[in-house]
Amino acid sequence: MTTDNATGSAPVRFDTKIAVLLRDDLETWQRLNVTAFLVSGLGTVIPEVIGEPYADADDTAYLPMFRQPVLVFEGSKETLTAAHAKALGRGLPVSVFTSDLFATGHDADNRAAVRAVGRDHLDLVGIAVHGPRNAVDKALKGARMHP
Structure with a gap:
């Protein structure tokens, strides 16, 4: 849930969720890099997740960003593999990052x-999913919020 303090409007509850699931054995720099790569594709295929462009008080223009929070989770390799299968099985849009991509x-x-x-042999280190809240929650069952 998000509150728009600038306008004083009521809290917003989104019907959809953007979630990133990272393998729990990644280095800090890898977690950041993987997260950035994973979410980069969502706005290109799901344009409704992108908000309006930003501008400051001097009318300097800035790029639009996601219109809703991105929740980051972590889990074991097994949790990641299971979440990947569940997300695909539910027809959710999924981006993947495999361990091989650190060498490219x-x-x-x-x-x-x-x-x-x-698909069943990818050495996943992260996935990003978007979809209805309940479907994303079920796909990521067993994962925990990233500390």
Whole structure:
């Protein structure tokens, strides 16, 4: 739930959820990098998650951002694998980051690394999902909020 303090409007409860699930054995820099990569695709295929552009009091324009919070979770490799399967089974949009992507240098190599491995054999280190709150909650069951 989010409160718009600038306008004094009532708290907002979103019907959908954006969630990132990270493997719990990642280094701090990896967690940040993986999170950024995972959420970058959501706005391109789900435009309704993007809010309006920002501007400051001097009319300096800034890019729009997600219109709702991004919740970050962590879990074991097994939790991540199960969440991936559940999210796909529920038809939720999913982005993936595999351990192989830490060794690649650009987008074409990233896509090739994922393409080279079957869905059930991906060495996942993170996923991002978007969808109805209950569906996302069920897909991420067993994960815990990132500290």
